[in-house]
Amino acid sequence: MNPMRRTGYLSSLVFGLVVGGWGEASVQPVPLGLVELRVEVELSCPSCAQGLERRLGRLNHVARVEIQGDEGCLVLVPELGENLDLGEVRDVIRNAGFQPGATWVAVVGRVAHVAGARVLTLSGDDIMLLAAGVQSDKLVAAARDRVVRVTGQVLEPEGGNVDVLHVEVFELL
Structure with missing residues (x-):
């Protein structure tokens, strides 16, 4: 290797370690919000499904709509942090x-009362009411003040305007 090239490489490496923090992991904050929404819908008509896809794509903060006809559902991905x-x-x-049938979400948030x-x-x-249940109890006990990623089924609110989340799986972030 050319000595000048090696020196330039080593200088770049040292500079990168100093500027980037010697041995420190770069921790990026996790944006809170909806990660993915999955809704069961019978989509037997392909052209109707395309029309639905266009309509959903016009909603505020929708980054991506995916129709999964074989699985009988559609997936919405919002803009980051929305x-x-x-x-x-x-x-x-x-x-x-x-x-619309069963609705499933993956969300990132904090547990609160x-x-x-x-x-x-x-x-x-934006909040989601945590449904009573073993997984919700485990989530509340483990989360404390940490950010969590939760996946579960959401039920339409009855008489209120807050969706109820039945926790299936959670991860502390």
Whole structure:
């Protein structure tokens, strides 16, 4: 190897270690919010499914819509750190002539207590009520003040406007 090239390489390496922090891991903050939304919908008509895909793509903060006809569901991915209005998504599905079925989410948030209820706070003022259950109990006990990634089924609110999240799996971040 050419001595000048080696010196330049070593200088770059040392500079990178000093500027980047010697041995320190670069920790990036995790944006809170919805990561993915999956809704079961019977999509037997391909052209109708394409129309639904276009309509959902027009919603605020939607980065990607994926129709999975073989699995009978659609997947929405929001813009990073943003949330989607689940009621609005359900309304678009209904207005397109489909019936939304089970709804699953992957979200990143923090566990909190609001007015005596256990909730998962997402970005902004968005929250999801944590349903009673063993997994929710484990999540609340483990989370403390840490950011968590939670996957579970969301039920449409009955009489209220806050979605209820049934925790399936969680991970402390």
